[in-house]
Amino acid sequence: MIGRFVVRRIGVAIVQLAVLAVAVFFLIRLLPADPVARFVGLNATPEAYAAAKANLGLDRPLTEQFAAFLGLAGDGRVPGLLQGGLGVSWVSGAPVAAEVAAYLPVTLELIGLAFLVAILVGVPVGAWGALKPGGAADKGTLVYGLFAGSQPEFTWGIVFIFVFFVGLGIAPGPLGRLSPLTEPPDAITGAMTVDALLAGRPDLFLEALHYLMLPVLTLAFVLSGPIIKMVRENTGAALLSEHVLYARAAGLPARVVARDALRAAFAPSMTLIGVLFGFMLGGAVLVESMFSLGGLGQYAIRSILAFDYPAIQGVVLVISAISLAVYLILDVAHAMLDPRVTL
């Protein structure tokens, strides 16, 4: 049952990605931008301009460019989409797939940790607020909601850098993933904490965590807002539900009743987590730039500013594929949690 659903959804996802690839390829070329001028500069000779244009393949008709992008035509030097390649970056000359593979783990590490922190804090706080309306957690949530939700990540990032690095001195500066003096471990997965552990270096692991402290705090701080709110609302609704009233009437202990309410509240929250994931990717762009982490968000911005079409296409496709995978995982998890959901 679930297996068939997963296969069908993967099939649909492939179609979605194919349509997206076509759309991105052509939309990007509709932009009133001149990447060639960008590369050769304003003072280039017409000959240099034409040479650069030919070099980028932009002198050929659009259909031919598209065929090359797909890997159906071209010189065969660069694998196309059908061969699993994403083209070559016009800026660096390196394959986009390799660059994405290098930058992506940084972003996933940041988002993963922020998510973990936001859920570990948000779910208990939200549930506590619902169980004890008007209590400390509930009031704190209200005050927090007024601040956290009202400011974007970069505001909080700057505030945290000021307080924890400049003021208290307990956090490292926004200089990257490790101290500039530290020799990084071999890049195996690309995620610094994981690589440190794989290299058997707990000291590096702790240092990596220390450097991730402020970025994760920034992202989780903003993300906890909607999570707390959602858990608070859903738990509140579940506590007012007929089945909770009935559980109380049947004399079930208070902790069992609370667990029932949380269980009923959590399943519908799964859908929102998927939405939050997209939201977090946007937040990650800002946080990565602020803390010089060198993740996919930073790569995307750099590519856009440089009109690096192959890189932009690659980033869009990879992020979409990840989003689709996350939605699929959440749908399957929701179905396993809630017997009413049939896939």
Added chain:
Amino acid sequence: MLAETASTVLAARGLTVASPGGRAVVDGADLDLRSGEIVGLTGPSGAGKSTLAFALLGLARAPFSLAGGQVLIGGRDLLSLPEEAARAVRGRDIGLIVQNPRAALHPMLDVGRQIGRIWRTHTGGDARAARDRAVEMLRLVGINDPDRRAAAFAHELSGGMAQRVLIAAALAADPAILVADEPTSGLDVTVQAQFLDMMWRAAKDRGTAMLLVTQEPGVLANYCDRVLTMEAGRIVADRPTRAHFAGRAVTARATIRSLPEAAAAPVVTAVSLSKRFPLRDGKAVHAVDDLTLSIRPGEAVGLVGESGSGKTTAGRCLLRLIEPTAGRVTLAGRDLSTLSAGDLRRLRAKAQIVRQDPFDSFDPRWRLGRSLREPLDVHRPDMDAVAKAARVAELIRLVGCEPAVAEARPRDLAAGMLQRLAIARALATEPAFIVLDEPTSVLTPDARREIVALLRRLQDELGVAYLFISHDLTTVAALCHRVVVMYLGQIVEEGTTAAIFDDPRHPYTRALIAAHLDEDPANRRVDRPQPDRVEGEIPSPIDLPTGCYLASRCPMALDRCGTERQALAPLAGDRTVRCWRAAELDTDNEVRHAL
């Protein structure tokens, strides 16, 4: 009576529940429950019956709160016990059965676990014993295949099945007191009768004291020893059941209407109407199967049967609101299936529908005058604004409402009043035929009687034909000239109201009539044997039985019934029956009459 000598197991004194504004929703209620006694609690909607029932367990539904009084159980006041001690009393000493059983079950836990954990909480048994106990209790309340059902989730159960699960849960810890809050609202009559019989037996066999909250006089008359009446938060009467009904005319059945004289041509005719809803896996839901029916001007035809029998689908197919899969419908001499969309829309003025819940069938933001004018806007381009306003005022008068309701919005009115206006709206375009799809089932018994009286008067004055869909036999008997009984998409019996009610032939009709609760405490269902009853619930309309559709539930079934489809056959006295044994009953009756 038993009640005189039995001991009091619960006594409430001055029990008060208040709203956040300080208004008393239950105002100083005093009541006693004695072991083995079933006490009815009745009164109009909003009188505080449910709130009182919950307060007996020391609970109040938000935003209400308990504001005073005592609930004495075993000599201790439940309301002044510490929370942990009060919790232990709930479920162990006093059990609750609620109105909406599916909502009361946790949607993500299987029902066996939910029954078992209640038992475990109060007895301290282990998980395995709890599962065994749950299965045992499910078997006790008459659920087939209890091992499998214990693994079911709330949404997989029918309403009747879920209600049994709640009884199983309530009885698991064997409490001395049961509080049942409108436990049969929303259940079909046959299931209601099975359920109440079971509760009655549980009370009498185990000596359980029971408070039964209900608005149905039939339930009070047949099952309760004593009746408490509540009005505006106060208990205003506490009488033995017979005293409660004394002085009321025991009209077990309202005067049966005779057929209109003129044998005019039918206004609506359905021939071999079928409707199947295809499912994904190639199967189909057989909602309506080969239905043939005609209704003459001024005639009211009742369509009865359990939920899932296809009544509503049949009504909608007759109006071509949904496309029938096969068959033909003729309305006012025109074949509906061949009409163009435009012609069909114009013909809709002649055929209207009134639906179950009037709050769903009006736009909540519109004033009612506007809602009543809407059919005129659509169908009467010839009328100007003044003429329309006059027609709206006339319609409002016609259904016995004050002209001022035109300015009201739906939420300002009671359901009964709003249903009158829904009828007025259906009459706006002077239809020849109206489908009334359960128009009385969300109404209180009083409002129900008023709607039936209104429909009778309107029919006498206007000569409009009705198809009256209902599972409430009292209203059908009071309104209809003829009755059609449906089971699993098929007509199983059709005849005059007198024939169907006084001498039902099909075993299903007999069970339906037998399950009907007359408002007569001198002739209680529990005091007489019940030969005509069907067990269990209606089978799935997807995998239809091979033989007669009723065979698995029928008390008269023989081997032949399990293999042979039944055809609708005419019987003496202007009726048709789908049962080869129906004729035998004929001779039975002759013998009985002869004796």
